[in-house]
Amino acid sequence: MRNRQSIMIIFGLVLILMAVVVADAIGQLPVADANGPYEENESAVVTFDASGSYDLDGSIVSYEWDLDDDGEYDDATGVNVTHFYSDNYFGYIGLRVSDEAGNTDIDTASVTIYNIPPDVYAGPDATINEGDTFTIAGSFTDPGEDEWTAEVEYGDGSSAQPLIISGKSFTLSHVYVSDGVYTVKVTVEDGDGGVGVDTLEVTVVDDDNEIPEIPEFPTFTIPIAAIIALAFFFQRIRD
Numbered sequence: 001m002r003n004r005q006s007i008m009i010i011f012g013l014v015l016i017l018m019a020v021v022v023a024d025a026i027g028q029l030p031v032a033d034a035n036g037p038y039e040e041n042e043s044a045v046v047t048f049d050a051s052g053s054y055d056l057d058g059s060i061v062s063y064e065w066d067l068d069d070d071g072e073y074d075d076a077t078g079v080n081v082t083h084f085y086s087d088n089y090f091g092y093i094g095l096r097v098s099d100e101a102g103n104t105d106i107d108t109a110s111v112t113i114y115n116i117p118p119d120v121y122a123g124p125d126a127t128i129n130e131g132d133t134f135t136i137a138g139s140f141t142d143p144g145e146d147e148w149t150a151e152v153e154y155g156d157g158s159s160a161q162p163l164i165i166s167g168k169s170f171t172l173s174h175v176y177v178s179d180g181v182y183t184v185k186v187t188v189e190d191g192d193g194g195v196g197v198d199t200l201e202v203t204v205v206d207d208d209n210e211i212p213e214i215p216e217f218p219t220f221t222i223p224i225a226a227i228i229a230l231a232f233f234f235q236r237i238r239d
């Protein structure tokens with residue numbers, strides 16, 4: 001019984017010794033640190049930082065990055081690397097570090113790029129005459145690589161109309177048939193859930209009040225009456 005215990009202890013010690021020898025041959029594994037999580041707004045350059053990685057018994061000789069989340073560490077190399085995100089995004093990046101013995105370690109971090117909604121400027125308030133066409137140029141900003149759609153409500157009960165977007169500009173054009181104050185509302189959507197709204201006021205002036213009518217009596221009847229009176233006067237003199 002005692003002999004058996006001794007054999008077991010010796011066997012255990014041999015195993016530990018073998019493990020130490022093997023570990024010493026391999027060396028200590030490096031530790032990858034991809035930092036993060038990374039968060040930015042769309043149209044941003046993100047810097048990924050692997051400076052927290054280390055190797056206790058040597059040094060890290062390579063930093064390889066998988067930035068497109070395809071499992072291949074082939075997109076960039078270096079302690080700090082950058083990537084431009086033109087649009088909102090969510091995914092993971094991977095970092096693989098290697099030490100001089102060829103040992104590797106991998107770490108991942110999440111990347112969240114937020115969408116920014118359009119910031120709309122419909123244009124300044126305007127005053128026009130009844131029956132005239134209200135026309136104005138508006139615009140919006142949005143840092144993302146988005147596909148925008150826009151519509152306008154002219155506030156006089158007419159239905160909403162789609163706007164043609166050129167770059168980040170559009171033109172409003174509408175005929176108001178009745179006087180009043182109308183709120184024009186422009187809505188721009190970026191296709192990623194971002195919605196921007198702006199309004200302006202159009203004051204439509206009653207055309208009858210705007211241009212007062214010129215009285216006809218003084219300009220035409222007085223001269224005619226005067227001519228008749230003069231003719232009558234000269235007729236009396238001649239007689």
Ligand SMILES: [Ca+2]
Binds near residue numbers: 103
């Ligand atoms: Ca090592």
Ligand SMILES: [Ca+2]
Binds near residue numbers: 066070071072
């Ligand atoms: Ca990749």
Ligand SMILES: [Ca+2]
Binds near residue numbers: 115145192
């Ligand atoms: Ca976007």
Ligand SMILES: [Ca+2]
Binds near residue numbers: 042115117118144190
């Ligand atoms: Ca956007």
